[in-house]
Amino acid sequence: MKYFLLALIVSFSLLAQEDQQQLVCIHGFLGATWNMHLLSKNFTKKGWDVTNWGYSSREKTIKSHSKDLVLELCKLAKKQPGKAMDFLAHSMGCLVLRAALNHPDCPHEAKIGKAVLLAPPNKGSAYAQFLNGFSLIRSFAKEMSGKELLTEGDFEHLGQMPSSMENVLVIAGNGGYNPVIVGENDGTVAVSETCLSTPHQHIVLNTGHKTILFNKDTFINAYYFLK
Numbered sequence: 001m002k003y004f005l006l007a008l009i010v011s012f013s014l015l016a017q018e019d020q021q022q023l024v025c026i027h028g029f030l031g032a033t034w035n036m037h038l039l040s041k042n043f044t045k046k047g048w049d050v051t052n053w054g055y056s057s058r059e060k061t062i063k064s065h066s067k068d069l070v071l072e073l074c075k076l077a078k079k080q081p082g083k084a085m086d087f088l089a090h091s092m093g094c095l096v097l098r099a100a101l102n103h104p105d106c107p108h109e110a111k112i113g114k115a116v117l118l119a120p121p122n123k124g125s126a127y128a129q130f131l132n133g134f135s136l137i138r139s140f141a142k143e144m145s146g147k148e149l150l151t152e153g154d155f156e157h158l159g160q161m162p163s164s165m166e167n168v169l170v171i172a173g174n175g176g177y178n179p180v181i182v183g184e185n186d187g188t189v190a191v192s193e194t195c196l197s198t199p200h201q202h203i204v205l206n207t208g209h210k211t212i213l214f215n216k217d218t219f220i221n222a223y224y225f226l227k
Contacts, residue, residue, distance in 0.1 A: 020049040028091025058142045066099030077107035084113035094120030102159030114167040116222040123193040160198045168200040169225045173207040
């Protein structure tokens with residue numbers, strides 16, 4: 001009898017693992033995994049299988065970072081073949097995700113889930129381009145992804161969210177004040193700069209570029225959208 005109960009418990013445990021939604025969290029420029037810790041922790045509490053992926057943001061170009069992300073996605077896909085992955089990315093992490101989803105080696109599992117993009121500079125950042133006028137900022141940002149953020153007018157060359165990923169939500173912030181930026185903004189990126197050129201849902205929260213990661217409404221909207 002005890003062996004039957006043990007087998008039953010194991011079966012239910014495996015079934016629960018199969019039912020878990022996969023979520024990959026990706027931080028932004030000058031960020032680290034701790035930036036996404038609160039969001040990833042909240043999703044884990046809800047029973048999700050969360051991977052909080054980290055990378056040294058200044059050390060490579062956006063496309064080079066995306067290749068590293070693809071390697072991680074391939075590992076996850078190998079563990080659970082055929083299981084869709086969802087994504088929660090912030091700022092430059094959204095650009096790394098876009099590039100990864102358009103990489104030829106990106107697994108199919110990554111292209112059939114949902115994605116929530118937090119404060120993404122999809123159309124570039126006027127504020128970043130303003131900062132590019134200061135040599136100290138250029139030196140600190142380095143010549144890789146930092147330079148791209150400071151100089152690119154848009155990021156269409158990274159590719160679009162794949163058509164197989166039909167559910168994409170952009171959450172922008174309008175709780176910032178920056179006289180350099182025209183229109184509502186989060187202090188770093190204008191609301192208008194967060195929009196994708198492909199179909200997606202879009203909402204605006206009264207929060208800043210960094211504080212969007214710790215805003216309870218961010219989690220609530222991301223959770224119910226992905227769920």
